[in-house]
Amino acid sequence: MPNTTIRAFEPSDEPEFLETQRVAFRGLEYLPRVKVGLLALDHEGSFVAERDGSVIGCVGLFKLERPGWFEVRNLAVKDLHPEKLAVDLLAKTSDYLDSKRPEFVKASTPAVQPYVDLYKRTGFVPARRSVRIRWDLSTCKISESKVETRNLLKEHANDAAEVWVEGLRPHWDYWIEEQGGPDELKAWVKQSVGKDTGWIGAFFENKLVGVAILRADSYGKGEARFNGAYALPDYRQQGIGTALMxxxxxxxxxxxxxxxxxxxxAYLDHLAPGAILYLKSGGLIEAEYLQLEKKGNKS
Ligand SMILES: CC(C)(COP(=O)(O)OP(=O)(O)OC[C@H]1O[C@@H](n2cnc3c(N)ncnc32)[C@H](O)[C@@H]1OP(=O)(O)O)[C@@H](O)C(=O)NCCC(=O)NCCS
Incomplete structure (x- = not known):
């Protein structure tokens, strides 16, 4: 391709990296979240394609919290014709990854073509979906609930750590692994509860049985990040999730x-209970993503 060069990502590329996401996905991608994610970008394994001094394509590589585990995401090109540029970008990241002898590689993309097929063609296999759900807080309705909920204090930190990790199972087992295992996650909860705002607990006979995590202004002023509602497996389908919402x-x-x-x-062919709870509490699906895993990894 004349005048097109592919080179490693540099911090000053961030605005054009984001702009490429906006153009490639026609506004479907949520840029504040992509921007937060870039803090964890592996610069050497991430690439931008440049033509006439402008970024026209990019791909990001991220180290997961386990040695030898990686995630490829944010593959995007401003103009899909020719498609070869996207293929070349993916090949660059693959070559870099090969040199690292990875144990496990996953990929994520907005679930649109040709990106899904491009990943499949390089050996990635669909594993699950995820959905981005939005609540417009001025209009969504809340109902009264008999389940007691309160903000969690430092004294709840240890219980919250146990409830969160048990509450993630079994649906998020894959994610617990990606994050380095249950103890890593528990350690994070213990230092966060009582320090950071937004930890909400649900109690049954004074026992903590569910948690929800809200991060106000995380994606910009007035734009909250919801890190989910979780109920202990034995207490599900009894209104705990609804009370947390x-x-x-x-x-x-x-x-x-x-x-x-x-x-x-979301599983490949059905929604997980979390997504059902969110839709029933007034959330709307804004976008859908596909997560893929490379065959032969993680033996
Ligand atoms: C999602 C979760 C918190 C729901 O909690 P819950 O206490 O079972 O929720 P509720 O009893 O209040 O049910 C809420 C609604 O979702 C529906 N629902 C709950 N679990 C369901 C399931 N397994 N299948 C279908 N619908 C389900 C209920 O029928 C209910 O609908 P209704 O209001 O019309 O009766 C719980 O399943 C859980 O902890 N899952 C694992 C953690 C998780 O994935 N959280 C999302 C992270 S982003």
């Missing part, structure tokens, strides 16, 4: 949030 929406309004967004799991 009511409390989270109420809390978000108190923090003067306009919208709240979550990225949540």
């Amino acid at each position: 009511n409390a989270s929406i109420r809390e978000a309004r108190q923090f003067l949030q306009d919208r709240m967004r979550v990225y949540t799991l």
Whole structure:
């Protein structure tokens, strides 16, 4: 391709990297989240394609929290014709990865073509979907619930760590592994509860049985990040999730949030309970992503 060069990502490329996502996915991609993700970008394994001094394509590589585990995402080109540029970008990241002898590689992309097929052609196999769900907080309705919910304090930190990790199972087992295992996650909860705002607990006979995590202004002023609602497996389908959603929406309004967004799991052929809970509490699916894994990895 005349005048097109592919080179490693540099920090000053960030604005054009984001602009490439916007153009490639016609606004479907949520740029504040992509921007937060770039903090963890592996610069050597991420590439931009440049033509006449402008970025026209990019791909990002991210190290997961386990040695030898990687994620490829943000493959995007401004103009899909010719498609070869996207193929070349993916090949660059693959070559870099090969030199690292990875144990496990996954990929994520907005679930649109040709990106899904481009990943499949290089040996990635669809594993699951995720959906981005948005609540418009001025209009969504909350109902009254008999389940007690309150903001968590430092004294709840140890219980919250146990409830969160058990509450993630079994749907998020893959993610617990990607994050380095249950102890890593518990350690993060223990240092966060009582320090960071937005930890909400649901109690049954004074026992903590569910948690929800809200991060106000995370994606910009008034744009909250919802890190999900979780109930202990033995306490599911008894209204705990609904109570956590009511409390989270109420809390978000108190923090003067306009919208709240979550990225949540969907299996390839059906929604997980979390997505069902969110849709029933007034959330709307904004976008769908596909997560793929490379065959032969993670033996
Ligand atoms: C998602 C979760 C919190 C729901 O909690 P819950 O206490 O079971 O939720 P509720 O009892 O309040 O049910 C809420 C609604 O979702 C529906 N629902 C809950 N689990 C369901 C399931 N397995 N299949 C279908 N619908 C389900 C309920 O029928 C209910 O609908 P209704 O209001 O019309 O009766 C719980 O399943 C869980 O902890 N899952 C694992 C953690 C997770 O994936 N969280 C999302 C992270 S982003």
